[in-house]
Amino acid sequence: MANTESSGSSRWFGEEGARTARLMMYILLAVVLMSMDQRGHYVAKIRSTVQVAFEPVFFLVGWPASALRTLSEQFSSRQTLIADNRQLQQQLLKTAAAVQTQAALGQENQRLRHLLQATHGRAYTFLFAEMIRVDLDPFSHKVWIDRGAKEGVFAGQAVIDGLGIVGQVEDVMGNSSSVRLISDPDHALPVQINRTGLRTVAYGTGKTDLLLLPNVPLQADVSPGDMIVTSGLGDRFPPGFPVGEVEQVQRDGGETFARVYVRPFAALDRGREVLLIERVTKVEPVPAPVEEP
């Protein structure tokens, strides 16, 4: 069969050679594109712009799944609803109790800060968001949520769920945005060990149930079970949010640093609902009540 697209090149290379030459050209092009995407930002910019244009497509494709979900919610039985409701009530009661003590603690903290003339405390407001899809590429740790620029989402915004840090917003579109998970091998999260206050950086490993702290000194006081929280350095993630729990500490005398493995709290591979930390407001310290002598 005559190849319609080969015009001039086949004269020199022959039919087969021309095709191989074209293959080589396309492979080269693909490799250049991939390395540009990996290293630089131009391709990523172009990609995110094009993705904005494709937002309706994603909506269209996601429609059957969301319709199915609505249907199953419609038809879920009375018993499950009652059980769910009861469980939620209990949970609410527990959290309400916790919040009560928290409020008192917060007041106390503010008073102490005032006494010490320390900086202001912080208060957060959250924006609720739902995951609409997970990126198909199993190697990219990225999910999409149903909030975008219209709701005031911005790139770099911290994303948490009920248990811990999930990731940060990467690309923002009109009605949706993408979130880079903390398990991405390219993601670094400034953290500290809650018990000792040791500051370090948590890197993703590519597995959703494991983070790595590669820069912990050998003699540092770290042991399995220690809680890791965000340190707030780097101004992206607010301080004090739980990240995970130390699972394993490898101390090899031949190396400079211990390798500390952390199991993240957040349901990176299961959760569907997340919270965006919307705004950090400074809380004025409450003056301590003046005690009469």
Added chain:
Amino acid sequence: MNTSRESRSVMLLTIVAAMLLSLLPLPEILVPLKPYWVALVIIYWSLETGGMINLGMAFLVGLGLDILSGSLMGMHALSLVVMVFLVQRFRYRLRFFPPWQQALSVLGLLVNDRIILIWITALLGEPMPTWQYWLPPLISIAIWPWLFLLLDSLRARARR
């Protein structure tokens, strides 16, 4: 020619449908089993019509898939270009294979494609995938005969 234009539009439609199908959100359990729809459709068309899919087109389709699925730009483009090249290279032999042998060679193409992808991810320094990574070619091959018949009938209808 009119018939070729019609079958060309059928081809484009099926490719777009395959792309949408691969974007379809699935329950968590089914995700690792998702067949490589676009590759199957592209293999069919380049096997059956030869000249209608050229390398440039495979490249463009791959880029589109990269944009939609959020993978590294050029990854699917590379994979589809290599696939179309191999099909074109061995087309005359593949076409006269009995169906089961043809299915086996499609499996070979898909496994080869997985090897290329694993090579790229290794270069990127990503962790090695689990054994589930090798499931989609097997699922795809189970779907292949049915897809083949479906696309054949679509093409015949367009020609009529």
